[in-house]
Amino acid sequence: MHLFAILFLVFLLATISVAALVPKWQRAIAPFSLATSATVFFWMIAFLIKDAAPQEISFPLGIPSIGMHFGLDGLSAFFLMILGLSGTVVSIYALSYFPHEKEPGRILPFFPAFIGAMMLVPLARDAFTFLLAWEAMSILSWALVMAHHKEHGTQHAGYVYLLMASFGTFCLIGAFALLTAASGGLSFSAMQGAKLSFGTASAVLVLALAGAGSKAGIVPLHVWLPLAHPAAPSPVSALMSGVMTKVAIYGFLRIAFGLLGASIWQWGALVLVIGAITAVLGVLQAMLQNDLKKLLAYSTVENVGLIFVGIGLSMTFHASGMEMAATLAMTAALLHAFNHSLFKSLLFLGAGRVLAATGTRDLDKLGGLMRGMPLTAWTFLIGAMAISALPPLNGFVSEWLLLQSLLMGPALPQALMKILLPITIVSVALAAALAAATFIKAFGITFLGRARSPEAAAAKEFKSPETTAMFLLAGLCILIGIIPQAVLSLISPAVSHMTGATIQHFAVSNLLFLVPKAAGSVSYSGIILLLLLGLGGVAAFALLRILASNKTRISPIWDCGTPDNDTLAQYTAGSFAQPIRRGIAAPLFDVREMVDMPPPSDMGTAHFHLHMQDLIWNRMYAPISPFILGLADRLNKMQHRPTRHYLMFMFTTLIILLAGIVLWK
Amino acid sequence: MNGFENDMAHTLSGVMLLMSFLLLYQRRIPGLIHAFAIQAALLGIAVSWQAVMQGEPHLFITALIVLLFKAAFIPIALLKLIQRLSVPQAVEPVMAIGRTMLFGIILCGLSLAVMQSSPQASALIVNEKLAMALAIVLLGFLIMIARQNAVAQVIGFMSIENGLVLAAVEAKGMPLIVEISVAFSVLVALAVFGLFMFHIKDRFDTLDTASLENVRGEELP
Amino acid sequence: MNIGMINLVLLLSLPIVAGLFLAAIHKPGIALKLHAGFAFTEFLAALGLAFSRPEPTRLFMVDGFTLCLVPLTAFILFTTAWFSHGYLAHDIDTGKIQARHLRLWHVLFQSMALSMYAALVSNNIGVMWVAVEMATLATVILVGFYRTHAALEAAWKYFLLGSVGIALALFGTILLYFAAEPLLGQGMNAMTWSRIREVSSQMDPRLLRLAFVFLLVGYGTKIGFFPLHAWLPDAHAEAPSPMSAALSGLLLNIAFFALLRGKMVLAGNVAAGMASSLLILFGLVSLIIAALMLLRRHDLKRLLAWSSIEHMGIMGVAFGIGGPLGSFAGLLHMIVHSLVKSGLFFAAGQTIQTLGTQKISKIRGLSASHPRLAILFGLAFLAAAGLPPFGLFTSEITLLVAATGKSAWLGLALAAGLLIAFAAIILKLSGMLFGEPVENPPPTHPVAISSVPLALHLAIAAILGLFVPGMLWGFMRDAIAMLG
Amino acid sequence: MEISILSITLKTLLQVLQAFLVLAVAPLLTGWVRMVKARMLGRTAPSLFQPWRDIFRLLRKETIVAPSASRLFTMAPTIIFVTTWIAASLVPTVMVKLPLAPVADIIALIGLLGLSRFFLVLAGLDIGTSFGGLGASREAFISSLAEPAMMLVIFALATLAGSTDLPTIATYMAGSGGMRLSLLFAFIAFLMVAVAENARIPVDNPTTHLELTMVHEAMILEYSGHHLALIELAAALKLLLYIGLAACLFLPWGMALPGQAFPYGFAAWGAKLLLGGAALAALETGRAKMRVFRVPEFLGGALLLAFIGLLLAGV
Known part of the structure; x- marks a missing residue:
């Protein structure tokens, strides 16, 4: 049975960590996880293309009266495919990355197990197995962060992460518990048939959204993400941002669609709004970061927001009986999930190389790396373009599909949606535009300009499996950008699992054109666009050859006649973001800028102070710890008492209970 | 079992309860010890009475243990201890005596109420006896928490035990009473031993339990 | 006399033989090894009991519930003895204890073992009480074994509170007899637990409630339910680590076992509702308060002690909820918590001897300074925090599902408590494992504690989290059926 | 699509013609705007062909590259030019349905312009000068407000027309579209965005090199020779694109529908360009450039108008 073999592979992956205890075997870890991930990837591709029938299997493990159930269907296979692909590529990267890691013993044992645990999540078919895999995924990634x-x-990052992960798990447990209470079983197949009241079902949905969403990084549960993702070693950051968030999205989809049937439009509206807020706040935060990996992490928040917008739309459409729109929105969301796993992994891997070469992720110490690290730079550029949703790359396709599905919104009957949709559109558009600005900043400040530190000036790179991995990802970004139709057949089994249809049901896309809606309505062709750009390039080149002098001279910078050789005179990350910080972000982050000018005759330096705070953290999270600790302090006073007092506690307890007995009916 | 026998048992329990109040009332350690000795002696008599009444000769063993050990040996030992330490002999009441007495009465009421709430058809009288035993237990407990004095605490504890033994012997035909009372005596012995160990070995000059509580919690980092 | 009976007799007599024998051995090295050997034979006897059990008598009975705990208890006693081999040797080297006191240690340890076995196999509420009382006595002296002022004080506090608790439990036992006597007649029958349970449905519910209240406050003191817990942190912190391990891993279980025997009686009666509610109430309060207290601990062993209170609270809720899921969660939690917590005390003991301090602030960067110790130490903590693959994860999930099924608010409160406890444990763990190591003076004497016991505990805890063997599941099913 | 070699060739030819048509016309439009502006200010106007002359002059000149420039710097002008050119040639001009219309809808068109801007801004950062950074930073800011506004305008139109396909919108507007309040809002917003996107007064001034006010010019300060020629050409194409877009989306009258002959289309297109250019010149003459930090208010206004337009269109 296929499923059994997959499970065996995943199990191997999860347990290979034991090998890492033997130093001699440590070198085998990355190749092994590469081989297994690749196997899973190709297997899933085959499964999806065949659109094979779902499989289930169960073992007498876990809670004895329930057992552990595993299964594979289109939805699981799609996410396993993403996991397999990213696992493969990151493992390739790791081939040459691990050897120069200072303490490989802190990464190697957990790395394959982390991939394995993530793969186990989509395979789980009962609450216990699901939570087991989910929590294993959390704890292993925590170990990697540490x-x-x-x-x-x-x-701090690890602590906040683990706490939030635990919070999320508790939310999921709550969701499953409510489902179990209604259905009497812990297995998904039992839960599917549960008859739920509106209140219970909504509670399940909200818990699932909070549980899975906190792992995915929806606002306001995202606070751990920009702390933990950057703190991890770069390949792990790539996995966490690229695919662990996808596993979280899978979790939400499994509960919202698989178990609840997504039958109530208000849920969709809720998810939509949260997604929109997440997208905008995420990207704004990303724009304001000076730390390359933090910027990438916040951008993950944004993209997760976009994916949730798609999911929310799909839920709303689905509940309103608009199957085509629901299918389109879900296709957009899943395609974006896939795309994001590609370019975010790519960007984190690139950041990893920058970090390894320069020893810093501080944008203000980087610059000019395009000279020393051209391979990293170009691949990073492709990733940046893709994530900025520029044609003809893959990010554009998924955002285009998302916008197309948003366009079907006006047909929704609900009055609330009439106001929510335009707001969502603004948010999505704003997020996309800001994302472009953010990645201009990320790429421009890191790779362009002049080096801002000696380390950056001295940075060098060599061809290695690391570059291979990045080229692979960049190639995929382009490939999917120009022929997204090819990926649709991989997404369709997953989408049809949820909305009951695929977009091929409504309009047939051919090799050249992506036709998302009815034939003839609207279409897009990345490949022809690329061709046109190429032709235009050839034409321009030819014209230049014929008409232009083509004489080129290297000459010092002009800069309006006032060149400043100090590299510090360049725009920094902070100054690049300044207009957006002032113009857009100021009210959301309580931004205040102050300049201390010396008195007119003084030649001393002026000082610039920037005050900025994360209001979500400061208002929502910061008060929790003093509150709990205050409670603990108050209770702690009970600790230092004479024995007599403790006897008194006992006595009082006894008396109260006796009195209770007297009063007991 | 006829009326007189029951009345006798009843009376003995009643007097024991009275002794508990007397224990609460004591302001001086020797007085406390004397009152306890009397209560223990009464218990011994009550146990013997039950032995006769129920025709269970092994209860005499219990009675003997009570009389020898608790009514004689321990009080004497405690008195000796106090003499040797020559500490102030006042009991430091944490709760005013009057208030303690009032509270004791409330406790008696509570035990009666608890037992009344379970009128087993056959054994109304047994319930009343149980109520008295419970009251003795609760009053013993009250002594332990209302007096900040190690001897008073040990005596309170032993008074609890008196109540328990009383309850046990009044339960008709309850086996293992002897074993249980022996086991309990070991506890009591250890308590007294503990007192000796703390107060003689370390030559504390007070019996105030506060000195036993220097290291109440953990040190700060 | 069938094989089961032989096993039972062996189990109960081996500790006596061992105690007497070890009392005569003067050389610490040999005594420590022999002790572990004896403990192992006891473990074998306990295992034998699981395979063939005797017919119940009026004094002794071996049922599924017993068998969930007897091999476990014997196993942990064995691993504790193994662990104390290195631990006590180091204590003798450094002069914390004197070699001649070791004989006392062994005698007391074996009498504790005996009393625990006796409590587990007893079919008589009186015998059970005596056994628990004996266990208290033996452990009081073991807690004060270091004879420092703090240790003596902790022992005294433990003794005083424990004795009062025991006294109240006795009152509850007597009340149980009172309730059974009209139905079963005077004498041994009315104290025989299995008989009492059979007739429990006809017993006077009000008397049963009263009895349960006394049992709850009495045994609850030994379990460490808040606010009856006060002795527990002190005793755990001041006792030698093997003793802390036995206290947390075993003695609390025994007290819980005794209380649950009481609950099983009530299960068939209309009074069951009150028993469940009280258990849930005490459990929840203990859990939440302990979770908060964990945040403010500065002492490693006190941290672990409070974590025990927390886990006892979890079990309280689990058994209070009952039903197939709740009782299963409680039983699994009980078993795995014993393994994990005693393992944690092993780890703590080793750490404390290695670093020479038990202050949490002085333990830092363990993963950098002592990587091998840190792995097990960290795993044990994670296991106690309820993370997979360890069994506490399984039981906590099951419990949360069961609790939410009973009432969503109960589930919420439970989750809140668990989350705070988790936060506290991870906060402390993170500080101890990571960061720059603190410079502590190296130990004056080499620490030669075997890591095998801890590793064994963790391995079993992990296996139980993923797979409950059929045999154990059979025992558990019996117990669950009785727990109701 | 019919598979006939003739029709394919014809269509390709048509599309190529369109591409070169816009390329040829774009600098003329810029010249026209300058001419009208000069007239309005009472100056003697330069020739209509002056922009073309400038471009040829630049092409012939030597190209100077700073030592700190990377490959991106030298590649960017070509990319900027090509993307803008392709985008411009995908906007219907004289006829509604261009052969390659199915390749890119209006969102993709905006995406292409975004691609062009992406490289323009990166080029601004590349040399590592303070002016380059200044321009890049401001451009990124302006576009992150202008793009959403543009998207809302598109959505308002697409909601009415039911598609983002350019021919579909144009056909709809030419037919049943007519005057609607939502369209008025959308149109005003579109114009505001267009002004901002083309670096025109009052958002930016294409002719200034005054340090503190530059946006677009600051980014291309270091360019010279054929690089600059390409960028100038791209700017001209962009202006043409926006005026063409306005003509196609909001004033599609006169365009040749499928099957119709297109001489009228030519005339209509030319007239619209002349009118649009003149209007722009009038606007630039009549208004002063605003402070950079007033721009968010301006674009915020555009965003708000477009939003209202969308709300009205949706209900």
Whole structure:
């Protein structure tokens, strides 16, 4: 049975970590996870293309009266495919990355197990197995985040991460528990038939959204993400941002569609609004970061927001009986999930190389890396373009599909949606535009300009499996951008699992054109567009050859006649973001800028102070800890008492209970 | 079982309860010890009475243990201890005596109420006896928490035990009473031993339990 | 006399033989090894009991519930003895205890073992009470074994509170007899637990409620339910680590076992509702308060002690909820918590001896300074925090599902408590494992504690999290059926 | 699509013609705007062909590249030019349905312009000068407000027309579209965005090199020779594209529908370009450039108008 073999592979992946205890075998870890991930990837491709029938299998493990159930269907296979692909590519990267990691012993044991645990989540078919895999995924990634434990901030990051992960798990447990209470079983097949009241079902949905969403990074549960993702070693950051968030999205889809049937439009509206808020806040935060990996992490928040917008739309359409629109929106969401796994992994891997070469992720210490690290730079550029949703790359296709599905919104009957949809459209558009600005900043400040530190000036790179991995990802970004139709057949089994249809049901896309709606309505062709750009390039080149002088001279910078050789005079990350910080972000982050000018005759330096705070953290999270600790302090006073008092506690307890007995009916 | 026998048992329990109040009332350690000795002696008599009444000769063993050990040996030992330490002999009441008495009465009421709430058809009288035993237990407990003095605490504890043994012997035909009372005596012995160990070995000059509580919690980092 | 009976007799006599024998051995090295050997034979006897059990008598009975705990208890006693081999040797080296006191240690340890076995196999509420009382006595002296002022004080506090608790439990036992006597007649029958349970449906519910209240406050003191818990942190912190392990891993279980025997009686009666509610109430309060208290701990062993209170609270809720899921969660939690917590005390003991301190603030960067110790130490903590693959994860999930099924608010409160406890444990763990190591003076004497016991505990805890063997499941089913 | 070699060749030819048509006309439009502006200011106007002359002059000149420039710097002008050119040639001009219309709808068109801007801004950052950074930063800011506004305009139109396909919208507007309040809002917003996107007064001034006010010019300060020629050409194409887009989306009258002959289309297109250019010149003459930090208010206004337009269109 296929499923059994897959499970065996995943199990191998999860347990290979034992090998890492033997130093000699440590070198085998990355190749092994590469081989297994690749196997899973191709297997899933085959499964999806065949659109094979779902499979289930169960073992007498876990809770004895329930057992552990596993299964494979279109939805699972699609996410396993994403996992397999990213696992493969990141493992390739890891081939040459791990050897120069300072303490490989802190990464190697957990790395394959982490991939394995993530793969187990889509395979789970009962609450216990699901939660087991989910929590294993959390704890293993925590261990990986803690790999660089001596670095400043890592402990805090790891702590916040694990707490939020635990919070999320509890939410999911709550969701499953409510379903179990209604259906009497812990297995998904039992839950599917549960008859739920509106209140219970909504509670399940909200819990699932909070549980899975906190792992995916929806606002306001995203706070851990920009702490933990950057703190991890770069390949792990790539996995966490690229695919762990997808596993979280899978979890939400499984509950919302698989178990609840997504039958109530208000749920969709809720998800939509949260997605929109997440997208805008995420990208704004990303824009304001000065830390390359943090910027990428916040951008993950944004993309997760976009995916949730798609999911929310799809839920609303689905509940309103608009199957085509629901299918289109879900296709857009899943395609974006897939795309994001590609370019975010690519960008994190690129950031990893920058970090390895320069020793810093601080944008203000980078610059000019395009000279020393051209391979990284070009691949990073492709990733940046893709994530900025520029044609003809893959990010554009998924955002285009998302916008197309948003366009079908006016047909929705609900009055609330009439106001929510335009707001969503603004948010999506704003997020897309800001994302472009953000990645201009990320790429421009890191790779362009002049080096801002000696380390950046000295940075070098060599061809290695790391570049291979990045080229692979960049190639995929382009490939999917120009022929997205090819991926649709991989997405369709997953989408039809949820909305009961695929977009091929409504309009047939051919090799050249992506036709998402009815034939003749609207279409897009990445491949022809690329061809046109190429032809235009050839034409321009030819014209230049004929008409232009083509004499080129290297000459010092002009800069309006006032060149400043100090590299610090360049725009920095902070100054690049300044207009957006002032113009858009100011009210949301309580931005205040102050300049201390010396008195007129003083030649001393002026000082610039920037005050900015994350209001979500400061208002929502920061008060929790003093509150709980205050409670603990108050209770702690009970600790230091004479024995007599403790006897008194006992006595009082007894008396109260006796009195209770007297009063007991 | 006829009326007189029951009345006798009843009376003995009643007097024991009275002794509990007397224990609460004591302001001086020797007085406390004396009152306890009397209560223990009464218990011994009550146990013997039950042994006769129920025709269970092994209860005499219990009675003997009670009389020898609790009514004689321990009080004497405690008195010796106090003499040797020559500490102030006042009991430091944490709760005013009057208030303690009032509270004791409430406790008696509570035990009666608890037992009345379970009128087993056959054994109304047994319930009343149980109520008295419970009251003795609760009053013993009250002594332990209302007096900040190690001897008073041990005596309170032993008074609890008196109540328990009383309850046990009044339960008709309850087996293992002897074993249980022996086991309990070991506890009591350890308590007294503990007192000796703390107060003689370390030569504390007070019996105030506060000195036993220097290391109440953990130190700060 | 069938094989089961032989096993039972062996189990109960081996500790006596061992105690007497070890009392005569003067050389610490040999005594420590022999002790572990004896403990192992006891474990074998306990295992034998699981395979063939005797017919119940009026004094002793071996049922599924017993068998969930007897091999476990014997196993942990064995691993504790193994662990104390290295631990006590180091204590003797450093002069914390004197070699001649070791004989006392062994005698007391074996009498504790005996009393625990006796409590587990007893079919008589009186015998059970005596056994628990004996266990208290033995452990009081073991807790004060270091004879420092703090240790003596902790022992005294433990003794005083424990004795009062025991006294109240006795009152509850007597009340149980009172309730059974009209139905079963005077004498042994009315104290025989299995008989009492058979007639429990006809017993006076009000008397049963009263009895349960006394049992709850009495045994609850030994379990460590808040607010009856006060002795527990002190005793755990001041006792030698093997003793802390036995206290947390075993003695609390025994007290819980005794309380649950009481609950099983009530299960068939209309009074069951009150028993469940009270267990849930005490459990929840203990869980939440302990979770908060964990945040403010500065001492490693006190942290673990409070974590025990927390876990006892979880079990309280689980058994209070009852039903197939709740009782299963409680039983699994009980078993795995014993393994994990005693393992944690092993780890703590090793850490404390290695670093020479039990202050949490002085333990930092363990993963950098002592990587091998840190792995097990960290895993044990994670297991206690309820993370997979360890069994506490399984039981907590099951419990949360069961609790939410009973009432969503109960589930919410439980989750809140668990989350705070988790936060506290991870906060402390993170500080101890990571960061720059603190410079502690190296130990004056080499620490030669075997890591095998801890590893064994963790391995079993992990296996139980993923797979409950059929045999154990059979025992558990019996117990669940009785728990109601 | 019919599979006939003749029709394919014809269509290709048509599309190529369109591409070169816009390329040829774009600098003329810029010249026209300058001419009208000069007239309005009472100056003697330069020739209509002056922009073309400038471009040829630049092409012939030597190209100077700073030592700190990367490959991206030298590649960017070509990319900017090509993307803008392709985008411009995908906008219907004289006829509604261009052969390659199915390749890119209006969203893709905006995406292409975004691609062009992406490289323009990166080029601004590449040399590592403070002016380059200044321009890049401001451009990124302006576009992150202008793009959403543009998207809302598109959505308002698409909601009415039921598609983002350019011919579909144009056909709809030419037919049943007519005057609607939502369209008025959308149109005003579109014009505001167009002004901002083309670096025109009052958002930016294409002729200034005054340090503190530059946006677009600051980014291309370091360009010279054929690089600059390409960028100038791209700017001209962009202006043409926006005026063409306005003509196609909001004023599609006169365009040749499928099957119709297109001489009228030519005339209509030319007239619209002349009118649009003149209007732009009038606007630039009549208004002063605003402070950079007033721009968000301006674009915020556009965003708001477009939003209202969308709300009205949706209900």
